[in-house]
Amino acid sequence: MLNPKNLLPGEEQHEYYKDRVTRKRRCQYDYRAEDGTLFSCVRLSLEACRSARDEWAANRKEA
Template sequence: MATKMTANGVSTTTAPGTEQYETFYFAHRGKQISRVMYDYRDTDNELFSCVAPTLAECRHKRDEWLAKKSNA
């Protein structure tokens, strides 16, 4: 990724149909935990954001979101 995920708490994902993600780490009970922060801007310019343990899980959540949108 060339840029940070957010600028002042606002997503920097601007182009429709694009995704952006960043892995971050934190400590919990002596273990280092990793999570992926994920943004996707759909072709309607609506932003989907989530945090999950893996990029694959983020993309799965995005696909579920897109499926719900198309059925609405």
């Protein structure tokens, strides 16, 4: 099980699991930004999680 409290700024962690309802493989992903903000998501793949993280980071820079 992931514990985002263990993440240092700039670090990421992920793990795959099987969803009990849909029976599909999912990826849980956590990323701690350099300023200490935590980003978490669940997607079908690690690549999709990283893409969501990059979009999140880009939107933060614009604001």
